Amino acid sequence: MSNSLMIVEDEVLLGEELTHYYRKLDWDVWLARNLGEARRLLTDQHLEPLVVLSDMSLPDGNALDFFEQHGGRRPGCEWIFLTGYGTVADSVRAVRLGVYDFLEKPCDPNYLNLLLENAARCAHAQRRLTFETAQGNARYTPSVFVGDSPATIKLRQMLERLAQLPFSSLMLQGETGTGKGLAARVLHYSGLRHQGPWVELNSAALPRELVESELFGYEAGAFTGATSRHHGLLEQADGGTLFLDELGELDLGIQAKLLKAVEDKRFRRLGGKRDIQVEVQIIAASKRDLAKEVEAGHFRIDLYHRLAVFQLAIPPLRERKEDLRLLVPLLVEEFNAKAGKRVRVIAQAAWLALERYHWPGNVRELRNSIERCVLLAEDESLPHQWLGLPGTPIPSGNDSTVHLPLDGSLSLEQMEQRIIESALARADGNVTAAARLLKATRETLRYRIQKYHLTSSAK
Ligand SMILES: Nc1ncnc2c1ncn2[C@@H]1O[C@H](COP(=O)(O)OP(=O)(O)OP(=O)(O)O)[C@@H](O)[C@H]1O
Ligand SMILES: [Mg+2]
Structure with a gap:
């Protein structure tokens, strides 16, 4: 993106020379010959130059007064003043008002170049910050x-x-x-x-x-x-x-x-x-x-x-599984939008699997699981076999094994919890049937279900 510059200069030759010069350096340049023109460009045409290079005394007024009346310095636009009759009072006032710099004519073109580039860089950085802040403010409300x-x-x-x-x-x-x-x-x-x-x-x-x-x-x-x-x-x-x-x-x-x-x-x-x-x-x-x-x-x-x-x-998410009811549809929507999918239906079996799982990676793990499912969806329903959760019913229905990582990521209790979850899912939530799969009594299983807070949908 090229830099933009508004020049306010009533000396015709100088104004045109500067315009020509900076256009050659690939700047977008607008030239105003007096403050009235500058005002029209800024307010009527909504011009937002990164840098304004302005003469101090113009036929229709003092540019510093104009700058002050226009609210002074705004982030994302830097002003540099040139003057033939610079006074100390003016320069002090200019600095106080937040002017980027103040130069006396005639000035060294190389120095002016450097100054304009720095001012543009500064204005760019402010715009980026303002943009990011605005985005952050809009994005991160409670x-x-x-x-x-x-x-x-x-x-x-x-x-x-x-x-x-x-x-x-x-x-x-x-x-x-x-x-x-x-x-x-x-x-x-x-x-x-x-x-x-x-x-x-x-x-x-x-x-x-x-x-x-x-x-x-x-x-x-x-x-x-x-x-x-x-x-x-x-x-x-x-x-x-x-x-x-x-x-x-x-x-x-x-x-x-x-x-x-x-x-x-x-x-x-x-x-x-x-x-x-x-x-x-x-x-x-x-x-x-x-x-x-x-x-x-x-x-x-x-x-x-x-x-x-x-x-x-x-x-942890496992202690607030009610949150799934809002989180899951929201995540489905998010990934629908990202991947151009139209998943609308979350089957009862999917809810069962989501609610039974203990989510050691919490909401991040949930996001990843939902993303995978949405990406692999072929129609309107969430293909929950792709959730990749222990306890998710396997479509073929003949897998009776439980997968447990032996890499230190699960404690013995967590493994027991997974085994029970898998058995419950395989038994479709029926405690008696799950107890049979585990060679345990119904009472023992009930006790463990309560201990691990797995009660919500177990029958
Ligand atoms: N209650 C929530 N509602 C919506 N999104 C959530 C919620 N909690 C977490 N997330 C999302 O889950 C992901 C993980 O959250 P985040 O990165 O804040 O976790 P963390 O606690 O910082 O994890 P880590 O300790 O690994 O850094 C992020 O994408 C975040 O936006
Ligand atoms: Mg973090």
Whole structure:
């Protein structure tokens, strides 16, 4: 995309020369010869140039007054003023009003070029940020946290309340795929800081040294390979939210540095000699129970208390299976739209399989299963044999085996749960028949069904 420029210049020769010159450099250029023309371009024709290069004194007024009357600086458009009679008072006022720069004529064309390019880059970046923020704001309201189980309703209400509070830190805890990342985005984008930046750090995804330099930034020469200054994530998140994903994986040494930065609201870049002040809201997420990690000496108690001012626990999907009734149709719709499918019917057997399964990967696993089914659908019904869940009735009906991964991902109890689920599904929900498959008594099976909360549709 080429850069756009509006030139406001009453000196005919200069105006045409500049227009010609920047068109040759591939800019889209509009020329206004006075403020009236500039006004018509901006308001009547809704021109939105990235950069405005304007003479200061024009036949019908002062361009700085015009700039001020038009609301001054707007993100996504930078103004540069040229003047023949620059006064100190004007330049001070220009800076105060948020003008990008102020040059005296005649100016060096190379310098002007550089300035215009930088201004355009700056305006581009602001537009991108505004666009992303607007998208985030529209996308992440508490209502995107779908589900009508009592636990999810309560969670949504908490998100709504918390989004209205100027909290400094908050901790989200929940198994993988329960929606911690989603909740964190909701809190930022519908919260008080939604205009500020949203910055993420996943401590599990990076080696220790990188986590430190990413978080705090560094000065040129701080270590081998640090060729230029790097602004860390704490700095980038100034005025907004820093999302510390997988907080439990953060190295103890970095925990100490982070605590100090959070408490003092200031820190130094690696190799830096100057304190940098920041105002950052921290949302941390962890799969592990950090209170237990504190007890085991793997997590600093002081940082834990500092960050856990508010705590939200997101229960696993198996403890709120009522949510499936809203989540599944919604996901089907989403993937219908993405893949151009028309799945409308979810058979009773599919619901049975979905509700019996214990969803160790929670909503993420559910999304993936539904996506697979929708993609493989050939007509209007969800082909639930593709759900890939243990306990899903196998179409041929003659498979009497149960698949259990021996890779440490399931505990003995979870395996037992899977076996019971599979037997129940194969017996079509009939407890007596399932007990027969398991060579157990009906009472024993009933007891286990209750223990694992598998009661909902077992007859
Ligand atoms: N209640 C919900 N309603 C709608 N979508 C949800 C809900 N909960 C989670 N999701 C979706 O499920 C997926 C997984 O959620 P998310 O990435 O937030 O989980 P997580 O807890 O951060 O997992 P991990 O610990 O593995 O990072 C995302 O696509 C998210 O949008
Ligand atoms: Mg996540």
